Amino acid sequence: MARWPSVSKKFVAQILSAHAGLGVVAGAVLFILSLSGVLVVFHEDFARWEQPGAPEMHEYTPEVASLGMANAIARYQSIHDGTLPDSAYMVLPTRAAPRMTALMGDDAWFIAPDGALAGEVDHAYSEFLIEQHYYLNLPHTPGIILVGIFGAIMLALVISGFAAHPRVFRDAFRFRRSGNPQLAEADLHNRLSVWGSPFHVIIPLTGAMLGLSILFAVVVGQSFHEGDMRYAFQPTFGAEGVRSDAEAPIADIAPALRTMRERRPDVEPWFLDLEYPGTESQSVKILSRLPRRLIFGEYYQFDAAGEYQGQVGLENGTVGQQIIAGAYQLHFGSFGGLPVKIAYALLGLALCMIVASGVNLWLMKRAARAKASPRLERAWISVIWGSPALLALCFIAVSSGAPSVWLAPIFWVGLAGMAILSTFIQSRATLSAGLKLASAAFIVLGVFWHAIASGAPASHAFWGVSAWLLLTAIALAAAAAFGFARAGRASREPAPGTPDPVSSQA
Structure with a gap:
């Protein structure tokens, strides 16, 4: 047809x-x-x-996870005057992300292979x-x-x-x-x-x-x-459980993890929720990925003693x-x-x-x-090629110790300012090539700055991502060089009303 x-x-x-x-x-x-x-x-x-x-780990025991959770809860209490969080979460190591972390409120810590806290x-x-x-x-x-x-x-x-x-x-x-x-x-x-x-x-x-x-x-x-x-x-x-005000010893998550492994060795647990820790209503939910299924996972539920209580139903719901x-x-x-x-x-x-x-x-x-809308054309070029430049600049800011709350203003205010300033630049071809070159330069600077700040660790993940970013920078630099060459060959900017093939190269 x-x-x-x-x-x-x-x-x-x-x-x-x-x-x-x-x-x-x-x-x-x-x-x-x-x-x-x-x-x-x-x-x-x-x-x-x-x-x-x-720290990373591809294998862990329920006891290590339990110790890590206990250490994280103790740290949380020391920071928050002895109070307990409504929920204590743990991200479990997986093939894609072999790290164990504990999250409570706005606090999060890495867990070392021995169960100790290993930094925020x-x-x-x-x-x-x-x-x-x-x-x-x-x-x-x-x-x-x-x-x-x-x-x-x-x-x-x-x-x-x-x-x-x-x-x-x-x-x-x-x-x-x-x-x-x-x-x-x-x-x-x-x-x-x-x-x-x-x-x-x-x-x-x-x-x-x-x-x-x-x-x-x-x-x-x-x-x-x-x-x-x-x-x-x-x-x-x-549904979430109903919170009880009656206190109880903080549940040990190890029995639930052991039961999970025994009942479903075919799934990959990756997220654990200890709900209402330190109360009589506390319970454990373990979110696990299922093989050859498109759903993001299934929640398996356990009581405070680690006894299996059923599943939410995403697997066969x-x-x-x-x-x-x-x-x-x-x-x-x-x-x-x-x-x-x-x-x-x-x-x-x-x-x-x-x-x-x-x-x-x-x-x-x-x-x-x-x-023709020449100012709008230049503003649009600044959106297309200014966005990657500002994303790279945000990473440089992070690597330089800037607070995370600065990143959104750096990007959005920077993009608005760039769109306004771009309307005063005469050559669209030069604007496009210049922003590509800036993107490439910021990416290279960010990668090397980060490598120096982190001590260039011997990590496959670190060097793999760095290599891809540098290849992206090389491609942007090559595109910028081509753009500058075309701008140099042009005797003058296209007259108003004439489509500009260079400005369309997004």
Whole structure:
């Protein structure tokens, strides 16, 4: 089948107009979400790279985990005047992230192979990337809802893009990279959209599901549960226990871990929740990954003595539970190991190019109609190539000891300032090449600064991530050199109303 069902030219024009309008309004945010999403796919690798000296273990005993939890609770009490946390969490070592950490409130510590505390967890940069992609660095509830809305906008763009392209299948391999720059940009936009269409549907769909589910939870909580939005998630993730004020000895998590290994040796425990420690209502939940399943895991429940109490039901639950539990994995590529991560990164970069080329097309069409927007064109270049430069600058700030609260202002204020200043730069080609070079320089500086500050540890994770970052910097530097060469060959900037092929290279 070579064509969509027959549609009128007027309908196609209306859809194209709506598609372009949505894309321009949301373009900058969608590009930043797409770029940060590429990096968040590797958040575990970035965390290991960020603190390369933290202890790692590929095997551990329940007794070591129990000792680590006890030490972490004791440390928490010493910091907080003897009070206990509502929940004491432990991230267990896995193949992908062989580190054990204890988390309580805003405090987190690494656990050494002997169960001792081994320093505070400080993943300021990794957490900044997560905060940007999940919440746009806003307060969590409004931030994730806003991201969900942009996910819905991106899905609308994908659908309207296909509806506006009646020859989507016939032109699937048509790729013109010479001659008319507008046609070349259109082919780049359309081909990448078609070739990665399953990914480009799944990512915004699952993002919208995850973000807008919080909006649903807020409405349900405000309407029926005195503002507590947790009730909306109980059918999927199970209900929380009822806290008792009666004190009890802090539960030992070792029996629950031993029982878990005996009952389900086929699963990989990776997260433990000791709920209400030091009370008669305390219990243990162990979240485990299941082999050859798309869901993010199953919660196995134990009482304070380590007796098995059942599971929440994600493993064999309802269709709704399966869909929600699988949406996390599909959105973040948290399945299949490194090959899937690399595939998600490449498809995510393609999505960045689709967003960038979509706005480029709109700008080029305006220029062709003698309605050029040179200031807007320069501001858009600063968004595309200023974003990676500022992300690298944020890491340099972290490595230099800057507080983590500075990172969001450095990025967002820096991006706004860059967009304003870029409007006064005459050459679009020079602006584009200069920002690429700045991105490359900041990445190289950040990698070497971090290597010096951390003592260049003999860690495969550290050197692997460093190598990939340096290769990225080399590619950006090469693109910058090519851009400067093209700018040098040009006798003058294109006249107003003339499409600029250099400015479209995003």
